Amino acid sequence: MRVGVLTGGGDCPGLNAVIRAVVRKGTQEYGYDFTGFRDGWRGPLEGVTVRLDIPAVRGILPRGGTILGSSRTNPLKQQDGARRVRENLAELGVDALIAIGGEDTLGVAGRLYEEYGIPCVGVPKTIDNDLSATDYTFGFDTAVNIATEAIDRLHTTAESHMRVLVCEVMGRHAGWIALHSGLAGGANVILIPEQRFDVDQVCAWVTSRFRASYAPIVVVAEGAMPRDGDVHLKDGTLDSFGHVRLSGIGEWLAKEIERRTGREARTTVLGHIQRGGTPSAFDRWLATRFGLHAIDCVRDGDWGAMVALRGTDIVRVPITEATARLKTVDPALYEEAGVFFG
Incomplete structure (x- = not known):
């Protein structure tokens, strides 16, 4: 055969x-x-x-x-x-x-x-x-390990500058990577595609974290959506299976947090790093x-x-x-x- x-x-x-x-x-x-x-x-x-x-x-x-x-x-x-x-x-x-x-x-x-x-x-x-x-x-376990290590590293730089750091991970329709790595990495906010989020609530969590003299880490899946918005697209093109390219929710959220709280916010998009390597x-x-x-x-x-x-x-x-x-x-x-x- x-x-x-x-x-x-x-x-x-x-x-x-x-x-x-x-x-x-x-x-x-x-x-x-x-x-x-x-x-x-x-x-x-x-x-x-x-x-x-x-x-x-x-x-x-x-x-x-x-x-x-x-x-x-x-x-x-x-x-x-x-x-x-x-x-x-x-x-x-x-x-x-x-x-x-x-x-x-x-x-x-x-x-x-x-x-x-x-x-x-x-x-x-x-x-x-x-x-x-x-x-x-x-592939999932490796991606979670990579994302968790990234979150661990973000904690130290966030605390050094007392700024918000938003980490965008993969997850088009399912938030497994965000949930597992967010919990393992001690994130203060985890946002997944299955649950639309309230930006005001996110900002309240961020503000609460700063009151405790700690810098917040927000982990967001690429397919997560605000309650009054939609997914963020890199462009409008579709692949042969009808999927659009997602990108940008992390950057959008960081700008909203900074605008609404007055706290400096930065974004890290892990992208293909999550599925590369050994x-x-x-x-x-x-x-x-x-x-x-x-x-x-x-x-x-x-x-x-x-x-x-x-x-x-x-x-x-x-x-x-x-x-x-x-x-x-x-x-x-x-x-x-x-x-x-x-």
């Missing part, structure tokens, strides 16, 4: 660990051959491949990014895209495809199997941790286990399945279940963090 592997969507730490585990176990235990597809779904859409064998995956476990490259290509938006994918797979002798990605990448895999009969297995990847049916996705130990562990179980799905012919973490067990769930809705922050969890605001 020949198995294709692709990594789609935004890069994140742990992708190479999945690729390594898939190839090592598939080659050593099942005698499979592997074809790596370049740049997400562009690879099978255009027939762009790279060599993928045991020598190719040596030494990649601690490396960030993906040796296969990635993109946000959506073959279902291309003319005859599904047919082209199917024909390229047949021409290359690829019998099954392992798609490693988030909601969009896996959504394509699910539809290619359900509607076009292309044998696909999914592996969940997103630093936002917003995929349903799995407790955690790899993966954490947890993400290496999780990604490796996902890869080992994904190739078992291929062996069993369990098409349309995605591997997922439940507690400490790796289970299989339908890709369609995992992509049916986003996993967002429970209001009760956010309420827990509220005791530290102000």
Whole structure:
């Protein structure tokens, strides 16, 4: 059997660990051959491949990014895209495809199997941790660690100048990174997409913090929205999955805080720093286990399945279940963090 592997969507730490585990176990235990597809779904859409064998995956476990490259290509938006994918797979002798990605990448895999009969297995990847049916996705832990370290560093400079520091982290529709890193880093205000915020309340928390002779740290997810406003867009363009580019809520909020409180405020936007660099130990562990179980799905012919973490067990769930809705922050969890605001 020949198995294709692709990594789609935004890069994140742990992708190479999945690729390594898939190839090592598939080659050593099942005698499979592997074809790596370049740049997400562009690879099978255009027939762009790279060599993928045991020598190719040596030494990649601690490396960030993906040796296969990635993109946000959506073959279902291309003319005859599904047919082209199917024909390229047949021409290359690829019998099954392992798609490693988030909601969009896996959504394509699910539809290619359900509607076009292309044998696909999914592996969940997103630093936002917003995929349903799995407790955690790899990449999330690394992103939280990076954001927490940044918040730790911001505390000292904020206190030195007694100014407000607003830290903008990733999180389009889900505030998991903001919530986890904000709590771990001792932020005084945490703002997430799931809960619209009142700017006056934020300013009250900031003022309260200054009364205690401490400089406030505000952590805000990029998709957070004021009660009387909307998301902040970098521009109005859409990617092939219909997503706009978010940016600017941190800068806007800092200006509002400064205008309303008279206190100096500055913004730090972590951006792609959160998903670059070497993966954490947890993400290496999780990604490796996902890869080992994904190739078992291929062996069993369990098409349309995605591997997922439940507690400490790796289970299989339908890709369609995992992509049916986003996993967002429970209001009760956010309420827990509220005791530290102000």
